[in-house]
Amino acid sequence: MAKTYEELQKEIDEKFEHENEEKYLAILAKTNPTIDELWLLPEERFQEWRSKNDYPRLIQSFNENKPNFLRWKNEFGLTDEELASCRFSEFLRQADFKPTETCLYYMEQTFDGKKRKIVAHADLSKKPAMFPKQGEAYITIKTFLSYEDWCHKHKLKFDLFNITQRQAPEHKMERVWLDTGFELLKMGGSRPPINGFGVLLRGKHLDFVNVCGLELTGTIYSGQEGNLNFSYCAVDNLKCNNLKESPGPFFFNCTLENLSIENSTINSWSFWQCDLQGDIKDSKLQNVRIYGGTFNPYIKETKFTNVTATHQGTRHEYFGQAYILLKKAYYDQGDDDLAGEYYIREKEYEREKSKGWNYFTKSLSYYYWGYGKKPQYVIYFAIATIIICAGLYLTNPSNIHPVKQEKSILDMLYFSTVTFTTLGYGDMSPMGWLRLVALTEAFSGALTIGFLVAGFSRSKY
Structure with a gap:
């Protein structure tokens, strides 16, 4: 009976482990092994x-x-x-x-x-x-x-991952130091090993490591040993060229300056509070998650599929640029619904950062019509206004002309609707303090109709 792919992979890996046991022990005895040995x-x-x-x-x-x-x-x-x-x-x-x-x-x-x-x-x-x-x-x-x-x-700033010194930046032998004088372990400038099936041979969880200049190319799958995960790492100058499958690494609080992704499929990658700058060209990004940090690469001829971004639950000072980028990317590829969603997230982020009168006006814009992207909110507002004003009119029917005529709730809804829409048929009219209510309702109605037309006609972000 033919062996399955998983059985063959396990058999090869176990044989490899057994044959290399002495080599592992020799590496463990070294205080300064090479990058390939690590x-x-x-x-x-x-x-x-x-x-x-x-x-x-x-x-x-x-x-x-x-x-x-x-x-x-x-x-x-x-x-x-x-x-x-x-x-x-x-x-x-x-x-x-x-x-x-x-x-x-x-x-x-x-x-x-x-x-x-x-x-x-x-x-x-x-x-x-x-x-x-x-x-x-x-x-x-x-x-x-x-x-x-x-x-x-304790309202303190996290202070353990502050890079202050680099040697030979953008070179494959780049060295990186923290502000404590500690040099990060060097494991970059190379490609992670894969086996004959294209499976990542040595998946690792790396933290406080310098992997600047890491290269990912070709077809790479994650196997039973796991994929690549990075925490508090310098992953600058990461190069992904013709990467058709990827092990879906998780980047936590890393620097990814000068990232280069070209002609690649980036699938199931996650970035948590990372500083990401660089170029993404002629590629596909799918099932990518971005949590806080700075996400501001140059995007060209790249398809986004289920790429999501949020700053909720993170502790980063700025994230608005990521929302702007996703808004533009989805708009350029014709996905107006997602473009609108990230337009709203962009405005909501700005509202969170604002104070005083500015915060009040932004809140009013959000709840009234979703910054112009949810005109249905205006309809809800109109219906609520008509019903509330009808209730006020119904509590004081003697202040509605003609006074002697009995007035039902339907009459008051009718009067409230013609007042809100500024039709003013004249068969009923307010008296006394209800004139102020009617005036306010008519003014809000005129504004609402204008906002409603503007909301449904807006297409640009």
Whole structure:
């Protein structure tokens, strides 16, 4: 019986792992392996090397230069050894899409007889195991707030990823330093390895790494070892040329300056609070998610499909340009509904940033007619105004001429409608203080009809 694609892939990977075990051990013994050697390491081995050789120096640089980092560590009793025992960024990242004080859990996981430390978003020790046959079990060691959430709670700025120095920028051997003097681990200027099936051979979760000049080309699939994820990384000069499939990397709080995507299909990529600048030409972007940050590439001959952007739940100071870009992209490709949606998001973002009278007028424009893109709101306003005014007239029928005539609710709805539409047949007329109500209703009616016509005739953004 012929083996499936998945079985063949697993068999090849297991054989590769067995044949390269001695090579892995040799790399782990080095304090300064080459870029190719670091890419060769499987995820677990890679984290093992970093926990021993890289994370301790990074954490020490924060200890010496970031007083708030020390305060956070001391508040939750976190040690340097614990921070270096698993992916360091998991201790730092915002715990949820909403700016809450969500606890994280530092845990010991047992799986297939092996123990390792992890950071979880839930207390897994209180949940049923998903893989009981593999002996899956969890022990909670500590709970804590992520450093980003802790900074938000104390109204402090996140200060651990500030790039202040570069050497040989835009060259494949570019070097990058943080403001603490720590040089980010260099893993850029190359292509990640793939196997004979085009499957990413060494998927990794990279944090505080310099991958400037990384190249993604051809057909790449994500396999059982995972895809590429980046947190607090310098991913500048990322080049995607003729990339037909992609492993759908997640970029969290990264710099992506001078990005170059050409003749490629970018599928299921996510950017969370990243600084992205560059060029995207002759490509397709589909199922791409943009959360906060700066998203301002030059777009040419590129098709957008289910590309979404939002700043809700993020903590970034500026995001309006992303809405403008998506508004224009969808309008240029003839998708007026989505273009209108991002026009409204652009205006809503501006309203959030405004104050006082400016905030009031923008709020009025939104609720009255959705900044001109939801003229149906005007119809709702007109109907509500007619009904409310009819109710006022009905409570004071003696102030409606002719006085002696009995007036039903239908009569008052009729009178309110002809007043709102400024028809003024003259068979009924207000007296006393109801004249002010009728005057106000007629004025709002005249404005409403004008806004209604303008709303349905607008096509430009």
